[in-house]
Amino acid sequence: MSWLGLKKAINRAGTQVMLKAGQIEQTVDKEFEFEEKRFRVMESNSIALQKKLRSYLESLKMLTKSQLNVAELLNSFYGQESQTPHQFENRINGEEMELFENLSGDYFHSLKQLNSQVISDLEHPYNQTVLNPIARFNSYYVEVNEAIKKRHRKLLDYDAMRNKLKKLMDTPQTEYTNYDVKFREASDELVETETRYVEINQKLKDELPKLVNMRIAFFDPSFESFVKIQLRFFNENYQQLHQLQSRLDAKTKQDYAEGKLDEKIDDVLSKMRALDITGKDNHIG
Known part of the structure; x- marks a missing residue:
């Protein structure tokens, strides 16, 4: 940090202390505070959503892995004879399929397919259409927060300059040499600091609501994709397990019912x- 930057930082820290102590009148912009609050709510929610969506994909992997572990143990529990498949023709579509003599072996085989194929087929589109878009959206928060911090610094400079000019005006002119020069310099500096503050303040008041309102149009495609990927995952699970259910004997189905x-x-x-x-x-x- 340069000497000028260090000097500004020290002055701003002093101004902040005096503001908290009520020694300086603080500039308040209710419109900006409202828009910043809306932005903070969106920021908090979208960052949390990104974490939850990432953990959701991991939970699907854990689910299929846990299913596979149970199926593997069941297959071992029922015996090794279930691990030798033979071929048969599917009467529905004529395709050749593997059929295990023991249902536990068929169950294990089906879940191995789910674990190796379904998750890998879903992971790429999930990353591309769900995780990557929200990560890109959240990456803009860094720039926005830098702009908000800059506004805060310009506001401190503006309030400090207003206080300096007020003190100058409240002090008898006889206590100063070259009072007119000091007053003119302080007035010019106040105009300059006010201009810088108003410029960034207005820019944020214009841009923050636009950013917040963009969230719906931005997230809608990802939300749609998320639902479709869920549907596909659970439909694949259902189809695989439904085929196993069809192999249960009629007596077992009746007893269950x-x-x-x-x-x-x-x-x-x-x-x-x-x-x-x-x-x-x-x-x-």
């Missing part, structure tokens, strides 16, 4: 308890 599956499970648990190895009186010496 009639609520009899719990009875079957209770029956199996009763048989397990009847085994010597699980009996209550069985003790290991």
